[in-house]
Amino acid sequence: MTVLVKEISAAGLSSRILDERQLAELVGGSAARRYGLVNRAIKEGALIRIRRGLYVLSAEDRADPVHPFAVAQSLLPGSYVSFETALAYHGWIPESVFTTASVSPGRKTLEYETDAFGAFAFHPLAIHDYRLLTGVDRVALGKLTALVAQPLRAILDLVALRKQRWQGLDWLTSGMRIDEAKLFALKRADFATLKPVYKHKAANTFLEQLEVALMSGKTSRQRSAKHD
Numbered sequence: 001m002t003v004l005v006k007e008i009s010a011a012g013l014s015s016r017i018l019d020e021r022q023l024a025e026l027v028g029g030s031a032a033r034r035y036g037l038v039n040r041a042i043k044e045g046a047l048i049r050i051r052r053g054l055y056v057l058s059a060e061d062r063a064d065p066v067h068p069f070a071v072a073q074s075l076l077p078g079s080y081v082s083f084e085t086a087l088a089y090h091g092w093i094p095e096s097v098f099t100t101a102s103v104s105p106g107r108k109t110l111e112y113e114t115d116a117f118g119a120f121a122f123h124p125l126a127i128h129d130y131r132l133l134t135g136v137d138r139v140a141l142g143k144l145t146a147l148v149a150q151p152l153r154a155i156l157d158l159v160a161l162r163k164q165r166w167q168g169l170d171w172l173t174s175g176m177r178i179d180e181a182k183l184f185a186l187k188r189a190d191f192a193t194l195k196p197v198y199k200h201k202a203a204n205t206f207l208e209q210l211e212v213a214l215m216s217g218k219t220s221r222q223r224s225a226k227h228d
Contacts (some may be wrong), residue, residue, distance in 0.1 A: 083154055106124055
């Protein structure tokens, strides 16, 4: 076990994602000494460089697994996991998702490829001030946490990103293979929460039409159930 790994473990940070500042506080000394310890740990496979200035211990040296969602938060603080990634996490789509996709608070799309945790993408959206985290939950992932969009927010983020026009429920149930029962379980309050969020006209129109389709469909179902 290298000196750096011992210091990280002794500090109770073996399952954390660490940046240069944290490593400097742990090992002290000069920058040259710190770089030497980091490079040695990387060469021995005890430390993984996620990107420059961001590190995590190897799986063998960690106390707990590190979830890709937590890595996404470290790569771009202030972002949150959304789109198909969040829908798959919530069990709303059956397909596996191989890129951890997030909404970015910035203005540029960013992409990262990592050997240990796969691919990451961060997309900016036109969102009203102070509404970035509306419909977003903080989720515990072992000892780490991540911000993850609720299902309806993830759908609307995808609509905003693609500028998707409303084409009826088939785009969701057939195109994305979302279980119809999950959609009909949504409530008016879920829609009301998201109405002040987007600057995108397509997203707002989609939200309105989806609410109308689901609420009217829910009423029809209830009437049919009474007659059965």
